[in-house]
Amino acid sequence: MADVLFDRSVYVGVMVLLAIGLYGMLAKRNLAKKLVGMVIFQTAIYLFFIQGAAQMGATVPVIEQDLGVDADTYVNPLPHLLILTALVVGVGVLGVALSFLLRIYRRHGTFDEDRIAADLAAEEIEGHTVDDHDADDHDDAEEARS
Amino acid sequence: MTALPLLLLAVLFVTAAIAGLVGPWRQGAALVVALIGAAGALGLAIAGLVVVQTQGTIVHELGGWPPPIGIEYVLDPLASYMTLVITGIGLVVLLFPTRAGFDATPPRRMPLYPLVLLLLAGLLGVVMAGDLFNLFVFLEIYAIATYALIGLGGARATFAAFRYLIFGTLGSMLYLLGVGFLYLTTGSLNMADVAAQLTGIADSPTVAAAFALIVIGLALKMALFPLHVWLPEAHSFAPPAVAALLAAVQVKAAAYALVRILMSVAPPELLDGALTATTAVGWFGAAGIVFGSVMAILQRDFKRMLAYSTVAQLGFIGLGIGLANEQGLIGALLHVLNHAVMKSALFLVAGSILAQTGLREIPRFAGLARRMPLTMFAAALAAASMVGVPPTAGFWSKFYLLWGSVEAGNWAFVVVIMASTLLTAGYFVRVFQQVMTFDPAEEAVARAVEPSPAYLAPVVVLGAGVVVIGLGNFAIVSGVLEPVTAALLPL
Numbered sequence: 001m002a003d004v005l006f007d008r009s010v011y012v013g014v015m016v017l018l019a020i021g022l023y024g025m026l027a028k029r030n031l032a033k034k035l036v037g038m039v040i041f042q043t044a045i046y047l048f049f050i051q052g053a054a055q056m057g058a059t060v061p062v063i064e065q066d067l068g069v070d071a072d073t074y075v076n077p078l079p080h081l082l083i084l085t086a087l088v089v090g091v092g093v094l095g096v097a098l099s100f101l102l103r104i105y106r107r108h109g110t111f112d113e114d115r116i117a118a119d120l121a122a123e124e125i126e127g128h129t130v131d132d133h134d135a136d137d138h139d140d141a142e143e144a145r146s
Numbered sequence: 147m148t149a150l151p152l153l154l155l156a157v158l159f160v161t162a163a164i165a166g167l168v169g170p171w172r173q174g175a176a177l178v179v180a181l182i183g184a185a186g187a188l189g190l191a192i193a194g195l196v197v198v199q200t201q202g203t204i205v206h207e208l209g210g211w212p213p214p215i216g217i218e219y220v221l222d223p224l225a226s227y228m229t230l231v232i233t234g235i236g237l238v239v240l241l242f243p244t245r246a247g248f249d250a251t252p253p254r255r256m257p258l259y260p261l262v263l264l265l266l267a268g269l270l271g272v273v274m275a276g277d278l279f280n281l282f283v284f285l286e287i288y289a290i291a292t293y294a295l296i297g298l299g300g301a302r303a304t305f306a307a308f309r310y311l312i313f314g315t316l317g318s319m320l321y322l323l324g325v326g327f328l329y330l331t332t333g334s335l336n337m338a339d340v341a342a343q344l345t346g347i348a349d350s351p352t353v354a355a356a357f358a359l360i361v362i363g364l365a366l367k368m369a370l371f372p373l374h375v376w377l378p379e380a381h382s383f384a385p386p387a388v389a390a391l392l393a394a395v396q397v398k399a400a401a402y403a404l405v406r407i408l409m410s411v412a413p414p415e416l417l418d419g420a421l422t423a424t425t426a427v428g429w430f431g432a433a434g435i436v437f438g439s440v441m442a443i444l445q446r447d448f449k450r451m452l453a454y455s456t457v458a459q460l461g462f463i464g465l466g467i468g469l470a471n472e473q474g475l476i477g478a479l480l481h482v483l484n485h486a487v488m489k490s491a492l493f494l495v496a497g498s499i500l501a502q503t504g505l506r507e508i509p510r511f512a513g514l515a516r517r518m519p520l521t522m523f524a525a526a527l528a529a530a531s532m533v534g535v536p537p538t539a540g541f542w543s544k545f546y547l548l549w550g551s552v553e554a555g556n557w558a559f560v561v562v563i564m565a566s567t568l569l570t571a572g573y574f575v576r577v578f579q580q581v582m583t584f585d586p587a588e589e590a591v592a593r594a595v596e597p598s599p600a601y602l603a604p605v606v607v608l609g610a611g612v613v614v615i616g617l618g619n620f621a622i623v624s625g626v627l628e629p630v631t632a633a634l635l636p637l
Contacts, residue, residue, distance in 0.1 A: 018323075025312055034312050041316065045323050052330045079329070082279055086322065089286040093315055096293050100308040107301055120302050 010051045017044035031104065031111045035097050042090050046083045053079035150194050151206045151219035151274045154229060157186045158267035166260040173258075177244065180259035184240050187266065188233040191226070198226040199625070205276070214339035218276040224479070224630045228273040228402055231483050235394045235490050236266045239387050242494050242604045246501035246597075247387025248298060258298070265291035265391065272399040278325045278335045278411075281403060285318045285367065292396060296384040306379035313376040317366030317400075324359030327352055341411045357412055361423045364407070367400035370427065370464050371434025374457045378441075381453035386497025389449060393456045394490035398482045401463050405478070408467065409634040428468010432562045434461030439569035443576070446507045449496050451573055452489065455532065458566065459485045465559060466547050474550030475631040476623055481543035483622070484531065487615060488540060491528040491608035495521055498601050503590040508577050513586030515578075517594040520602055522581055524609030529574040531612040534567050539615040546623075 017040055024037020053076045061077040063069060101111070108116045161183025169176040198204060203222040207213065221229070239247065240262060248258055268288025275281040293314070296307035329335055331352050332343035344353060362373070369377040377397075381389045408424055438458025445451040459481070466478025498521050499505060499514065515522040531540035544563055551559035586592040596602070615622065 022316075025316060031308060038312055038315055042319055045319055045326065048323065049326050049329075052326065085279075085283060089283060089290075092290050093286065093293075093311065096290055097308065097311050100293070100297060100304055100311065103297075103304050104308065107304075116305055120305060123301075 010054075011048070014044050014048045014051065017041075017047070029113045031101060031113060031116075033111075034113075035094075035101065038097070039090075039094065042086075046086060046090075049079040049083045049086075053077070148204055148206045150190065150197065150204050151221045152208070154187055154190045154194065154270055154274070155219075155267055157190060158183055158263050158270065161186070162260040162263035162267065165263060166257050169257055169259065170255055173244075176259045177240075180240055180263055181237070183263050184233060184237040184266065187270070188230075188237050191229040191233045194221050195226040195230055195626075198223055213276065214334045214336040217280055218336065219274045220276040221274055222630075223626060223633065224402075224406070225273045227479070227626050227630065228398070228482070229270055231398070231486050232266060232269045232273065232395045235486050236262070236391065238604045238608060239391050239394075239490060239494070241600075242387050242390075242497065243501075243598075243600050244387075246497045246601060247390075247494070248385045256298075258295075261291045261295050262391070264288075265295065265396065269395055269399045273402055276337055278328065278337060278340065280335075282318060282322050282325060285321065285400070285403070288396065288399065289314045289318065289367075292392065295388045296380050296392075298388065299383045299385045303380075303383035303385075306376075306383045310376040310380040313366060313373075317363045317373075320359050320363030320366065322363075324356045324363060327356035327359065331356070337406070337411050344412075357407075357423055360407055361404065361427065364400050364404045365427065365430070365464075368397050368404060368464075369457060369460055370430050371437050371457060371461060372430065374434065374438070374460075377457055378450060378453040381456060382447060382450035386449070386493050386500065389453070390490040390493035390497075393452070393493060394486035397456070397460060398463075398486065401460065401467075401478075401482065405467055405475075405634070409470075409475075424468050424470045426468070427464050428466075428470075428556075428559070431461040431464025431466075431468055432559055434458060434464060435562055435566045436461075436569070439566055439573065442573040443569065445573075446509065448499070448506055448508050448511070448577070449493070451508065451577075452492055452496065455570070455573065456485075456489060458570070459489065459532070462543065462547060462563075462566075465562070466550065469547070469550040469554050469556070469559070470635070471550050471554055472628075472631050472635060473546045473553055475634060476627045477543050477546030477548075477550055479627050479630065480539075480546060480619070480623065484539040484543050484612075484615060487608050487611045488528040488531045491524060491605055491612065492532075494605050494608065495525040495528075498597050498605060501601070502594045502597055503588070505588065505590055508580060510588050511577065511580045511591070512584035512588070513581070513591050514594065515582040517586065517591060518596050520596055521605055524605045525581075526578060527609040527612050529578065531616065533571045533574060537613065537616050539612050539619065542616060542619040542623075 021037045021041025021044055024040060025034050028034050028037060055075050058073055058075045061074040067073045104116060105111065108119050110116060161179050165176040165179040168179060194204070198221055203220060206219045208217040208219065265288050268284050268291060271284030271287060272281055275284055293307050293311045296310065297304050328340055331347065332340050334340050334343055347353060366373040381392055384392060412423065435458050438454050438461060442451045442454035442458065445454060462481050463478045466474045466481065502518065505511060527538065531538035534541045534544045548560060548563050551563065
């Protein structure tokens with residue numbers, strides 16, 4: 001059992017990171033910490049792919065004269081390429097998430113999920129009416145409610 | 147001709163870029179560019195369907211590299227059917243006036259139209275990808291566009307969009323992890339090649355884990371009960387046109403990916419036996435139908451009711467996938483189209499009501515039918531179809547699902563489908579009782595008028611579409627869906 005764990009130590013590490021990320025995403029009440037959890041989760045998956053490409057004693061995947069075309073002597077470059085793409089996608093998602101956090105923080109002054117939810121529940125539902133359409137129409141609706 | 151799949155994507159990406167460039171100058175010009183892009187994509191999708199029907203599947207090998215080394219885009223009967231649904235709904239939603247549909251006259255810097263085009267491009271990419279990793283990239287492209295679009299709906303929508311972002315990313319990352327398992331086992335990412343490699347090693351635990359991760363990830367993206375938690379918030383606070391797009395086509399792309407992977411990548415050995423991925427999807431779908439319908443009955447907010455109704459209707463698609471027989475799959479795929487048309491009609495009606503009266507709660511809708519008869523008539527058609535009243539589209543998808551359930555001998559599903567008709571009628575009767583039988587109570591309703599033709603046209607087209615699809619159902623099923631299911635199901 002112990003050597004299995006040792007042989008696959010990187011995979012065990014990946015699983016631990018996945019668990020930490022999942023915990024952060026689902027259990028933390030702080031939105032910024034949720035985002036950190038998400039990034040940890042993503043990174044764990046990137047590491048999983050990179051570890052899948054690892055090969056002891058192999059060299060960079062550029063064909064060399066004296067090594068020939070034996071595939072076992074070269075590292076598999078495809079996972080690296082996939083992860084490069086996934087990283088770019090991940091950065092895009094992170095950018096959108098951070099801009100949301102910025103907007104949420106500017107409005108509510110906190111990252112605490114429960115406080116933001118309470119804050120939002122306290123307000124009347126606004127938005128979703130057309131700005132430039134009869135402003136007084138909207139006021140009437142407010143009056144009728146009170 | 148083989149470049150057609152690429153052309154479909156290129157049209158949308160190029161017009162998205164152009165719309166992004168002209169937007170800061172004139173939003174009106176960006177809208178025109180977006181309409182040209184969506185209409186062009188719709189034209190290509192129709193051409194694609196015709197070509198696929200007459201000459202068979204179109205495969206484009208990117209850069210001339212044949213798979214499994216190269217990336218391929220596949221436009222087969224199922225994919226061409228989906229592209230038509232996606233681009234058609236996309237165009238109709240873009241035609242709906244931006245002021246009401248997207249909740250604002252967009253400020254010049256807001257790249258609203260490029261985001262819609264990007265969303266459509268991502269969805270088309272998911273549908274046409276012949277490669278597991280490419281599918282992931284397109285899943286994320288449409289997801290990023292979605293998060294930004296939901297965020298347009300104000301403070302609540304921003305919060306909902308952030309929570310959706312966390313869940314959506316979790317879903318696509320689980321999918322990616324599953325793909326990683328498959329890649330390390332088979333050494334390939336091409337769907338057809340992976341399926342071929344898997345035949346010998348289907349019962350290995352790695353493969354089972356891979357498919358478990360993929361199914362959970364995609365079910366999260368598709369909002370299959372009980373992984374639907376992000377959907378009601380995101381769909382009810384998003385601007386109406388965005389909600390229409392999301393409910394109509396966005397969640398369906400993940401459902402499509404699920405069908406594709408379970409039916410044509412997963413080895414059949416994995417699908418035999420007592421508790422398999424497909425049956426699990428079917429049972430969760432059935433549970434989702436009941437849960438979503440009951441929750442919909444309890445809602446006061448019209449859009450929130452529609453959002454829970456989406457959870458229920460996605461359950462039908464899950465149930466059809468779970469049946470995994472011919473009628474079940476036909477029912478599920480037909481429901482993709484039917485639900486797209488009727489739910490987008492209802493969300494656009496919600497947008498019209500909001501624009502004309504500022505009201506969003508059902509009890510305050512009293513008497514709207516007298517003030518906005520045409521809009522409410524279209525809504526009633528869509529709602530009748532949702533319930534499953536015979537000549538409308540919704541009747542037929544339920545009919546095929548019922549037939550499939552009887553064929554599979556699954557009486558629990560039969561009961562759920564029957565009961566769902568009553569539950570669906572339950573939440574729509576509540577709305578239309580207010581709208582049709584009562585006199586206007588609210589000042590806003592009493593002063594409301596039928597919106598201008600620009601608002602009416604998309605809604606009426608979709609409402610009429612419900613009936614047309616219902617009447618033309620046999621043509622769709624025998625012409626398009628029967629060959630699709632014959633190709634998907636192992637015989």
